Amino acid sequence: MNTPTLTTENLRINGERLWQSLMDLAQIGATPKGGVCRIALTDLDRQGRDLVTRWARDAGMSVTVDQIGNVFMRRPGRNNALPPVMTGSHIDTQPTGGKFDGNYGVLAGLEVVRTLNEHGVETEAPIEVAFWTNEEGSRFVPVMMGSGVFAGAFSLEHAYAATDTEGKSVRDELTRIGYVGDEVPGQHPIGAYFETHIEQGPVLEDADVTIGVVHGVLGIRWFDCTVTGMEAHAGPTPMGLRRDALQVATQLMQEVVASALRHGPDGRGTVGMVQLHPNSRNVIPGQVKFSIDLRNSSDALVDQQVAEVRAFAERLTVQTGLSIQIDLVSSYLAQPFHPECVEAVTRAAQRLGYSHMPTVSGAGHDAIYAARLAPAGMIFIPCKDGISHNEVEDAQPEHITAGCNVLLQVMLERAGT
Amino acid sequence: MNTPTLTTENLRINGERLWQSLMDLAQIGATPKGGVCRIALTDLDRQGRDLVTRWARDAGMSVTVDQIGNVFMRRPGRNNALPPVMTGSHIDTQPTGGKFDGNYGVLAGLEVVRTLNEHGVETEAPIEVAFWTNEEGSRFVPVMMGSGVFAGAFSLEHAYAATDTEGKSVRDELTRIGYVGDEVPGQHPIGAYFETHIEQGPVLEDADVTIGVVHGVLGIRWFDCTVTGMEAHAGPTPMGLRRDALQVATQLMQEVVASALRHGPDGRGTVGMVQLHPNSRNVIPGQVKFSIDLRNSSDALVDQQVAEVRAFAERLTVQTGLSIQIDLVSSYLAQPFHPECVEAVTRAAQRLGYSHMPTVSGAGHDAIYAARLAPAGMIFIPCKDGISHNEVEDAQPEHITAGCNVLLQVMLERAGT
Numbered sequence: 025m026n027t028p029t030l031t032t033e034n035l036r037i038n039g040e041r042l043w044q045s046l047m048d049l050a051q052i053g054a055t056p057k058g059g060v061c062r063i064a065l066t067d068l069d070r071q072g073r074d075l076v077t078r079w080a081r082d083a084g085m086s087v088t089v090d091q092i093g094n095v096f097m098r099r100p101g102r103n104n105a106l107p108p109v110m111t112g113s114h115i116d117t118q119p120t121g122g123k124f125d126g127n128y129g130v131l132a133g134l135e136v137v138r139t140l141n142e143h144g145v146e147t148e149a150p151i152e153v154a155f156w157t158n159e160e161g162s163r164f165v166p167v168m169m170g171s172g173v174f175a176g177a178f179s180l181e182h183a184y185a186a187t188d189t190e191g192k193s194v195r196d197e198l199t200r201i202g203y204v205g206d207e208v209p210g211q212h213p214i215g216a217y218f219e220t221h222i223e224q225g226p227v228l229e230d231a232d233v234t235i236g237v238v239h240g241v242l243g244i245r246w247f248d249c250t251v252t253g254m255e256a257h258a259g260p261t262p263m264g265l266r267r268d269a270l271q272v273a274t275q276l277m278q279e280v281v282a283s284a285l286r287h288g289p290d291g292r293g294t295v296g297m298v299q300l301h302p303n304s305r306n307v308i309p310g311q312v313k314f315s316i317d318l319r320n321s322s323d324a325l326v327d328q329q330v331a332e333v334r335a336f337a338e339r340l341t342v343q344t345g346l347s348i349q350i351d352l353v354s355s356y357l358a359q360p361f362h363p364e365c366v367e368a369v370t371r372a373a374q375r376l377g378y379s380h381m382p383t384v385s386g387a388g389h390d391a392i393y394a395a396r397l398a399p400a401g402m403i404f405i406p407c408k409d410g411i412s413h414n415e416v417e418d419a420q421p422e423h424i425t426a427g428c429n430v431l432l433q434v435m436l437e438r439a440g441t
Numbered sequence: 442m443n444t445p446t447l448t449t450e451n452l453r454i455n456g457e458r459l460w461q462s463l464m465d466l467a468q469i470g471a472t473p474k475g476g477v478c479r480i481a482l483t484d485l486d487r488q489g490r491d492l493v494t495r496w497a498r499d500a501g502m503s504v505t506v507d508q509i510g511n512v513f514m515r516r517p518g519r520n521n522a523l524p525p526v527m528t529g530s531h532i533d534t535q536p537t538g539g540k541f542d543g544n545y546g547v548l549a550g551l552e553v554v555r556t557l558n559e560h561g562v563e564t565e566a567p568i569e570v571a572f573w574t575n576e577e578g579s580r581f582v583p584v585m586m587g588s589g590v591f592a593g594a595f596s597l598e599h600a601y602a603a604t605d606t607e608g609k610s611v612r613d614e615l616t617r618i619g620y621v622g623d624e625v626p627g628q629h630p631i632g633a634y635f636e637t638h639i640e641q642g643p644v645l646e647d648a649d650v651t652i653g654v655v656h657g658v659l660g661i662r663w664f665d666c667t668v669t670g671m672e673a674h675a676g677p678t679p680m681g682l683r684r685d686a687l688q689v690a691t692q693l694m695q696e697v698v699a700s701a702l703r704h705g706p707d708g709r710g711t712v713g714m715v716q717l718h719p720n721s722r723n724v725i726p727g728q729v730k731f732s733i734d735l736r737n738s739s740d741a742l743v744d745q746q747v748a749e750v751r752a753f754a755e756r757l758t759v760q761t762g763l764s765i766q767i768d769l770v771s772s773y774l775a776q777p778f779h780p781e782c783v784e785a786v787t788r789a790a791q792r793l794g795y796s797h798m799p800t801v802s803g804a805g806h807d808a809i810y811a812a813r814l815a816p817a818g819m820i821f822i823p824c825k826d827g828i829s830h831n832e833v834e835d836a837q838p839e840h841i842t843a844g845c846n847v848l849l850q851v852m853l854e855r856a857g858t
Contacts, residue, residue: 224676224677225673225678225679225682226677226678226679226682227677230682256642256643256828257641257642257803257804257827257829258709258711258713258734258736258803259641259642259709259802259804259805260640260641260642260643260802260803260804261642261709261803262642262643262644262705262706262707262709263698263702263705263709263710265642265643268698268711270712271694271698274691275695277687278688278692281680281685281688285680288679288680289679290679292676292678292680293680294675294723294725295687295726296675296717296720296721296723296724296725296726297717297720297721297722298687298715298717300715303714303715304713305663305714305732306711307711307713308713309712309713317675317722317723319676386675386676386677386678387676387677388676410673410674410677410678411673412674
């Protein structure tokens with residue numbers, strides 16, 4: 025090993041400074057219950073964007089904005105012809121969001137730069153910190169809008185045309201807050217992409233592990249299911265003459281979970297939404313509609329779950345005579361992260377002495393779209409009770425620090441020193 | 442056998458006249474879809490009451506009204522010191538009701554009187570036809586209000602104080618339509634009580650049987666059940682760390698049905714109403730509330746079902762750690778009808794050559810309250826597809842006629858000729 029490598033391996037970020045930046049940014053849109061409401065393309069979003077870009081400029085970074093409002097904050101390298109090693113996330117929040125979701129990924133990137141500046145460390149490739157427009161999707165759909173346009177998942181025009189409940193469009197609101205840039209989305213090279221994020225689930229906390237090495241994002245299939253029987257009065261209708269839609273539906277709801285359990289450890293099966301007709305105490309349900317959410321770490325596995333649920337429904341129809349319709353609503357392919365990035369995160373956590381475990385992301389992140397364009401990886405840290413999208417969302421300062429130290433190491437390794 | 446008995450056994454009602462009266466009464470509150478909307482204590486209810494009492498007076502009957510608006514239409518006997526043999530039902534309907542529910546029982550009684558008049562048949566005891574106030578309970582609760590007050594199930598003041606959604610009270614509305622009588626409810630002797638009614642279920646039609654000999658009314662227990670788990674994001678939460686309230690609830694919903702099937706043929710178990718929280722596609726349900734409706738022909742049997750469902754819930758709680766709360770909402774005791782009345786209906790159906798079978802009533806009827814005061818029985822006829830409380834409610838003229846002929850025979854037998 026040569027001297028510069030030894031130096032950077034000993035480099036540590038300033039956890040207190042990062043924590044203070046998180047708390048400062050959380051003041052913009054702070055809610056009485058300790059959360060943050062800073063919805064995409066509102067005045068508060070602008071204030072957040074203005075603060076973060078000011079911090080970036082204070083750290084000597086240049087700032088470019090693309091046409092969908094994605095912001096790239098750049099620290100030059102020795103060889104600026106190389107594509108940048110990028111990190112990032114988002115600073116928009118849910119209406120009753122927390123301080124960490126997204127914001128952590130952006131400010132961890134800024135802290136990496138501040139640390140490099142402080143210690144006068146140059147990198148071979150440039151380093152960039154991005155924040156992507158409207159990741160949350162709570163005001164405008166689709167979610168992960170900025171990174172999605174960037175990756176060509178859908179068009180700029182499609183995103184521009186999206187409107188909120190008041191009829192205001194993304195185009196108009198982005199213009200209003202002054203964040204329509206010149207750069208064509210996607211016309212921005214990325215050498216590699218890393219994103220730090222709170223886990224938004226209970227696995228790391230439950231296992232008492234500091235770093236989740238994210239291998240990929242689960243493939244998702246969403247369905248609407250309708251079971252149709254015959255509504256009838258609960259009193260005069262004997263059991264043998266019933267066509268009870270709920271009794272058939274509950275069997276299928278159990279299969280949704282059973283199938284996920286057969287395809288563990290990453291199989292997920294959830295029925296989150298149920299609607300009965302007529303939904304009256306003394307009427308046998310004539311129709312039950314419910315949602316099915318199936319996820320797994322590979323598309324082959326999730327499609328196996330889909331096939332099993334469909335086959336079970338067909339058997340139920342044969343047995344009961346009730347019709348069961350299962351309609352696909354949405355499909356998101358599984359996105360494995362790049363082996364080199366996954367290994368880099370593992371090595372960094374190990375070197376730094378942090379407990380770590382392989383994990384998957386069950387939720388969407390901007391890194392999914394970035395992974396379509398460049399080698400990508402994610403670093404998870406625990407969050408309290410696995411809760412996010414909630415004002416009580418919380419994370420421990422030592423985990424915040426640890427995740428950022430891992431990020432520093434992998435970016436340095438990838439950018440070269 | 443003596444001569445008068447032979448004569449009355451050959452007596453038959455006039456089916457066309459009865460059908461025509463049903464169609465005439467159905468004009469008051471007729472809906473475009475062929476149903477009837479004649480809700481209790483509305484102007485239309487008054488018009489219906491006025492028409493039926495006019496028909497009664499035309500048939501030589503006297504009319505008395507009690508303080509809750511129950512109407513008793515009387516044909517004297519030879520011995521008017523004897524308590525009357527009574528029949529009746531109700532003429533109020535559901536908002537989207539049909540032509541037969543209730544109305545059939547009242548007009549069948551009127552047709553019995555018309556038939557006796559036509560053939561100059563005297564009875565020993567007087568005969569009365571009653572219609573009871575607000576059987577349906579769709580505007581004012583409790584249901585079966587008039588017969589309930591009459592039988593002392595609840596007080597006149599309680600009934601008077603009931604209000605509709607606009608805040609109008611039973612007392613005011615009954616006064617407004619001019620149907621507050623002088624008679625104290627319950628101060629009206631009954632020698633025996635019979636009620637003809639459409640079945641409101643599919644059993645007779647399914648068995649292709651004309652007359653249902655009703656042995657009694659099912660006991661009912663209503664519960665609200667709440668299963669409490671922990672809501673969590675469907676993506677990042679692995680199956681092993683979930684506390685999915687719906688997956689526990691669906692097992693209990695299946696036991697509600699399974700327990701009813703174990704206590705056949707009259708056991709009933711229904712989950713008619715389900716509510717999830719937060720009821721979102723990608724959130725594991727944190728809480729599920731649902732109704733449980735258990736019925737059986739004896740209270741011992743229905744209480745056995747209750748015990749099994751509760752025991753199952755306790756086992757589920759032990760297995761899963763999720764809390765399950767089961768709260769009693771209402772309890773209606775089973776009401777067997779009087780053996781003499783049941784036998785009389787059976788004999789009459791047999792003598793008349795109608796196919797018949799023993800059956801139970803799963804729904805409430807005024808006869809339940811009358812049975813607390815006097816020997817009582819009910820006569821069911823099939824209705825199309827078992828449907829009632831619906832504008833498509835329908836019954837066949839030959840069944841309408843048959844049920845009324847049975848009523849004629851049992852009333853003559855009981856009143857004496």
